[in-house]
Amino acid sequence: MLNRRNLFQAMAATAGVTLGTSLLPEHLLASPLTESIPGNTTPKRIIFFMQNQGFDPKTCIPAGLKNSGSLAKVKLPEPISPLEPYKDRLHIINGLHGVHTSPSHSAFFGALGGYRGSDGVPPSGPTIDYELSNVLPQTLLPHLCIGMDSIENMTTKPTIATLSASGAGQPIFMHSNPNHLYQMLYGGISTGDIRRQHEARSSMMSQIEKLAAAKGQSLPSGDHQRYGQYVQGFKEANGLRDRLETVADHLRKFAPTVDERYTQPKFETDWHDVLLDLGISALTSGITNTLTIGSGRGEIFGAWKGLGVDQQGHNLGHMDQPDNPIWIKIRQYNSRMLVKIMESLESIPEGSGTMMDHTLVVYTSNNADKQHTNGANWPVMLLGNFDGAFKTGCFTQLDGKRPINAFYTTLLRAAGQNCDRFNMDDKMAKKFDSDTGPVKELLV
Template sequence: MTCIPDGLKESCALDGVTLQKPMQALEPYKNRIHIITGLHGRHTNPGHSAYFGALGAYRGGTGVPPSAATIDYVLSRALPQTILPPLCIGMESLDSMRARPTLATLSASGPNQPIFMHCDPNMLYQMLFGSIAEGSIKQHYEARSNVMLEVERLAQRKAKGLPMSDGERYGRYVSGFQELNGLSQKLSQISDRLKEFAPKLDARYSNPKFETDWHDALLEVGIAALQADLTSVLTIASGCGEYFGSWKGLGITDSGHGLGHIDQPGNLIWTKIRQYNCEMLVKLMKALEAIPEGSGSMMDNTLIVYSSNNAEKQHSEGATWPFVLLGNAGGRFKTGQYTNIKERPINDLYATFLHGVGAPVDRFNMDKNMATLHHSKLGPIEELLA
């Protein structure tokens, strides 16, 4: 695993340790990161991807619907409320992002309630910043808003008289339209804030040469949503939580499922991909550092979690699931550390996040019987908390 500095086997401080080449962008920030290994997710059925199980810490896999809320949604409910629940964005090939501008694979608000991620930066920009845009973007935004209001009215009328079982299912669609239209109304009330943080549109949005142009644009819109306080939780899915991916903008001609079958340690392709990911993390950190918050910056009160949707490798059994934490969420988490945790499940890490934000739980998405089987302990992982 390239997140572990060479030669490290036991927990220690990162001071004096050199990060491996794929993570070199984070070298200047070693005192602000925490590398965690040893946690497992065997029960999530990771294989190619655990899908909802990666953030839900329960059984996932291809075609398996979410059985409970995922950690990003639960955190968003525990933090001060914002206009949006978790904002989820997904990054894939250009063809895939155009064909599937939204899809749901990772996040959920409850059983059978997936949260859709946004893969087209133009559509996401229009949704969040269309009310303060100009020209064709504003026209499309207004036309779409009018259509959606009419669709909501029609949907409500059609719901009357349906049998109870059909009515409940249909009601979820109606509530979806209500939420979307409610979002438009809320955004229209904070136009000054939107104008302050709206990204500048350029050719990367309208005429991308590579998929990485859209990846960068999506990150910009996500950062703007955080800076404008539209959301307190941003979930970024490289590969859209599946087992594909494309990075032609990095000079990588291979793409898709086959990339996962390449030997990864020391491989130039995977080194480039992970360097790119870490550079995005640095960009996110710097953007949050630029926003004053309290007596410091927004980054001072933020925790960034970098991990995988299928543990440590292709065809994984989830035996070890690495995580890298950046920031300390206002001094709540230890930094500048490498910690090797023996045998506890990823559920315990997610419970630790909730303890850190002041919403303690005994366990996260794991009952007592499963806890014994998977070595889950009550409460947080104490060595991670400050």
């Protein structure tokens, strides 16, 4: 018998499959699944890559470059050297701040929300990735979050919510077990064990949704509202599964090959690599147009034994990043991932160019510049120009008076949303922002 306590436990264990967004029936598939979308001439997309433990500006700003200028005649620092051939698409930004987020070990939801965040504290508002997923042309899965960590953490906690949110008290789960994520995206077009597991999971999910909807009616009003969020999560997950099956023939062209890295990973980086493949496939197939990658999953953990890095977790945050061979390995690994994203999108024609022409990759940290930071400097790297909106091939040094919220306002403006502030009221802005509207220095 499934009593109230057991039902909540079952839901909590399965809640990671929920999308954190509302998949309404009228949501359409963006290009390349459709040739055109009414009212949207450019199928833009955005990727956020959030590395934990901070992003020291000395690991990305070329030596001797003090003021804003071109990257054409400078050499990129060793940690981001894989991006050297792509300098013309790169924009390095220094001088944004996030002091109001109180990051310390991590700003958690505040890193993408632009508000105060802390361990175990629920989000106080939506995050920029979710907001952009609503502004950009709608897809079957408007927003996908994936998280990379140690094998132990990814196995015992295959879903976790620390970075993205759809609103106050509404966290969005990120997926860390590639086997589960593959089943969610491509189980309906698979064969063998994957197909059987997908069908069994789908049947269970449908039954739980029906039972949950019926049982929830008898709960007290306070529990009923929270309970309803779980029920909605099951509806969304089941709805996504049904909609993905309607484009099964198309998805077969993009589904990654499942190999031993999924089922028998030697190192956690095997799972990191296939999670990235799944994220890229979701973009190139048109399943989603907003991808958030949490390397370290927004916390103080993380492991990279596959790179020959024995240290892991919090210890990494207490190491100086510049000229550190460990952090050089991690940052170069990240940079190679960024290159793979770009090259994959560049290989897909779209409009008069490629998917990459209409894409922006945002690389930063959920912890500003370093571990135990006050957030006074929050470096960011951009790759791509978002259909010509952002400057590229350059370095921009700001004066430290504009918050990350202003940068997020800039992203929304570039996506077509007319707004002057993001998650910052006038009272907060008087204290933490020297201007209003977008950061003009970043735009073409």
